[in-house]
Amino acid sequence: MQPIRGWRNKPKGFVIVMTAAMLVFMIGVVGLAIDGGALYMIKARMSAAVDAAALAAGRSVNMANTVAQANSQATSMANQFFAANFPTGYMGTSSAPTVTPVFTQETDGAGNPNGVLDIKVTASVSAPTYFMNVFGVSSVSVTATGTASRRGLVMLLVLDKSISMNTPTVPTACEAMKTAAQDFITRFSPYDQIGMVTFDYTAHLDYPPSPNYGNGTLAAAINGIVCQNNTNSTSALEMAYQQIVNQNLPLALNSIVFFTDGSPNGISASFPVRLAVDTRWGPAAGSPPPPAQSGSTYGQSNSCASGANGGNNGICVNMPVTCTGGATVRGTLVQVSNQNVDGGGTAGLFLPMDSDSAITYPPGCNQTGSYTRQMIAYIPDADVYGNSTHGVVASGAGPTVYGGLVTRDRWLFQTNSLCSPDPTVSPNCKNTGDFWANYSTVGSASNSFPSGPYAGKLRPDQPNTVVAASMNTAMAEAYRIRSDTKFHVVINSIYLTGNGADSVDREFLPIIANFPTIPALPYDSLGYKPYANPAFQTNQEQGRYLVTADKNQLTGLFAQIASEVLRLSQ
Numbered sequence: 001m002q003p004i005r006g007w008r009n010k011p012k013g014f015v016i017v018m019t020a021a022m023l024v025f026m027i028g029v030v031g032l033a034i035d036g037g038a039l040y041m042i043k044a045r046m047s048a049a050v051d052a053a054a055l056a057a058g059r060s061v062n063m064a065n066t067v068a069q070a071n072s073q074a075t076s077m078a079n080q081f082f083a084a085n086f087p088t089g090y091m092g093t094s095s096a097p098t099v100t101p102v103f104t105q106e107t108d109g110a111g112n113p114n115g116v117l118d119i120k121v122t123a124s125v126s127a128p129t130y131f132m133n134v135f136g137v138s139s140v141s142v143t144a145t146g147t148a149s150r151r152g153l154v155m156l157l158v159l160d161k162s163i164s165m166n167t168p169t170v171p172t173a174c175e176a177m178k179t180a181a182q183d184f185i186t187r188f189s190p191y192d193q194i195g196m197v198t199f200d201y202t203a204h205l206d207y208p209p210s211p212n213y214g215n216g217t218l219a220a221a222i223n224g225i226v227c228q229n230n231t232n233s234t235s236a237l238e239m240a241y242q243q244i245v246n247q248n249l250p251l252a253l254n255s256i257v258f259f260t261d262g263s264p265n266g267i268s269a270s271f272p273v274r275l276a277v278d279t280r281w282g283p284a285a286g287s288p289p290p291p292a293q294s295g296s297t298y299g300q301s302n303s304c305a306s307g308a309n310g311g312n313n314g315i316c317v318n319m320p321v322t323c324t325g326g327a328t329v330r331g332t333l334v335q336v337s338n339q340n341v342d343g344g345g346t347a348g349l350f351l352p353m354d355s356d357s358a359i360t361y362p363p364g365c366n367q368t369g370s371y372t373r374q375m376i377a378y379i380p381d382a383d384v385y386g387n388s389t390h391g392v393v394a395s396g397a398g399p400t401v402y403g404g405l406v407t408r409d410r411w412l413f414q415t416n417s418l419c420s421p422d423p424t425v426s427p428n429c430k431n432t433g434d435f436w437a438n439y440s441t442v443g444s445a446s447n448s449f450p451s452g453p454y455a456g457k458l459r460p461d462q463p464n465t466v467v468a469a470s471m472n473t474a475m476a477e478a479y480r481i482r483s484d485t486k487f488h489v490v491i492n493s494i495y496l497t498g499n500g501a502d503s504v505d506r507e508f509l510p511i512i513a514n515f516p517t518i519p520a521l522p523y524d525s526l527g528y529k530p531y532a533n534p535a536f537q538t539n540q541e542q543g544r545y546l547v548t549a550d551k552n553q554l555t556g557l558f559a560q561i562a563s564e565v566l567r568l569s570q
Contacts, residue, residue: 326362
C-alpha cells in the first residue's frame with residue numbers, strides 16, 4: 001500500500017512547482033502591462049507636445065525678417081510649447097529634450113516646389129521601467145514626431161501711385177499709403193515671397209516676388225514711390241498675375257492686394273488708326289458738309305489744331321488724316337482731366353507695362369501727344385490682354401447689368417452728387433455717377449459714336465469713355481485672373497475715396513475682389529442697404545474689400561488684409 005500513497009503525493013508537489021512558475025510569468029506579464037501603460041501615457045503626452053510644438057513653429061515664422069531669424073524664433077517657440085505640454089521629469093522621464101523644427105518645402109512629382117512648407121518636430125526621452133528591471137531593462141527610449149503644414153505665400157502688392165494721391169494735406173495720401181504698406185510687409189514670413197507692382201499710366205514691376213523682402217530692399221522700394229500721372233489698373237493687375245504664374249507654386253496662397261484711390265483711366269489696346277478723313281463729331285458720311293471750325297460743340301471749342309484748346313481738348317468736326325499707312329498701334333490711352341464729359345483731355349500713347357517694347361507707330365502718323373485722339377479711330381472691343389472693353393460677365397441682376405455684362409458702357413461718371421450724413425467725412429460730397437440716359441443733354445450723351453464710319457464703337461476722344469472702357473477691362477481682368485484653376489489667385493482690394501475729382505464707384509472694387517455684396521460708401525446714408533454683387537462668382541476665390549475716406553485709416557485696413565491672408569495660409 002505504501003507505493004500507492006507515494007504516488008498520490010507526487011501531483012501535489014508538481015502543482016506547487018507549476019503554480020510558482022506561473023506566478024513568476026504572471027508577475028512578468030502584469031509588470032510588462034504596467035510598464036507598457038506607463039510608456040503609452042508618456043508617448044501620448046509627448047505626441048501631443050510635439051504636435052503643439054510643430055504648430056507653434058509654423059506660426060512663429062512670421063515673427064522674423066530673415067530665414068535664420070525665423071528658424072531661431074521657431075525653435076524657441078517650439079521648445080516653449082513642448083515644455084508647456086510635456087513638463088520636465090514627467091512620469092520619471094529624463095530631462096525634457098531641446099527640439100529643433102525641420103523645415104522642408106514640398107515638391108511635386110517632377111521635383112519642383114509646390115508652395116507648401118512642412119514643419120517637423122521630433123523629441124525623444126528616456127522613460128524608466130519598474131517591473132522590467134527584473135529582466136535588466138531599466139529604461140526605454142520613447143520618441144514622437146509632430147508635423148504641421150503651412151501654405152507658402154506668393155503675394156503682390158499692387159499700389160496706385162497716380163497724381164491724385166498727392167493730396168494737399170500732410171501727410172499726403174501717397175505718404176499714408178507708403179507708411180501702411182511698410183507696416184504691412186512686416187507681418188509675414190521670410191518663407192513667403194512678396195513683391196510689388198505700382199501703376200500710373202504704366203504698370204511698373206518695382207520689386208519681383210522674393211523671400212528676401214524683409215532685408216529692407218522692399219521697404220526701400222516702397223519708400224521710393226513717387227505719385228504722378230494717371231491710373232492704368234488693368235495692366236497693373238495683369239503684371240501682378242504674370243509674376244504669380246512665374247513663381248509656379250500652385251499650392252501656395254497666391255494673392256494680390258490691390259489698392260487704389262479712384263477710377264481707372266488708362267485703356268491699353270491695339271488701336272485702329274484712321275486712314276481717311278471722318279466726321280465723328282459731325283453728320284454721318286453722305287450727309288451735308290460739317291459746319292466750319294468755329295464756335296463750340298458740347299461746350300468745347302471747335303478746332304482741329306493741337307494745343308490746349310485743340311487736338312486733345314478741341315472738337316475736330318472734319319478730322320484730318322494723321323497716318324498714311326498701317327492698321328493699328330499698341331499702347332495706353334489715358335484721360336488727364338478728371339472725368340470731364342464735355343470733351344476734356346486725353347493723352348498718350350504710353351507703354352502699358354515698363355517691360356513692353358517701345359511703341360511702334362504706323363507710317364506717316366503724327367506722334368505728337370495732342371494729336372493722339374485724332375490718330376486713333378476707336379477703342380476696340382478687347383484690350384491687349386483679351387479683356388472685353390465692354391465689361392465683365394454678370395452672374396445676376398443689377399442696376400449696371402446690360403447684355404449679360406456688368407458694364408460702364410452707358411455710364412456717366414461726373415454727376416449725381418452724394419453727401420455723407422457724417423460731417424467728419426472729408427470731402428463730404430462726391431459724385432457717384434449715373435446712367436447717361438438720365439442726363440441726355442450732357443455732352444455727347446453716349447460713350448459710343450452714334451453715327452459715322454465708327455457707329456457703335458467706343459470713342460477715344462472723350463475722357464468719360466476712356467474711364468468707362470478702363471473700368472470695364474479692369475473688372476474683366478480680375479475675373480480672368482480668378483478663373484485660373486491652377487493658382488487660385490485671391491484678390492483683396494482697398495479703396496481710398498475722396499482724392500481728386502473722380503467719381504466714387506460702389507461696384508468696381510467689390511467686383512475686383514469678388515466680394516459677395518456691394519457695401520455702402522462713406523457717402524451713403526445710414527439707411528443704405530447693400531445689394532448682391534451682380535458679378536459675384538461662386539466658383540472663384542473670394543477676397544476682402546475695404547473702403548475708407550480717411551487716409552489715416554490705411555494702416556489699419558492693410559493690417560486687416562494681413563490678418564486675413566495669414567489666416568488662409570495657416
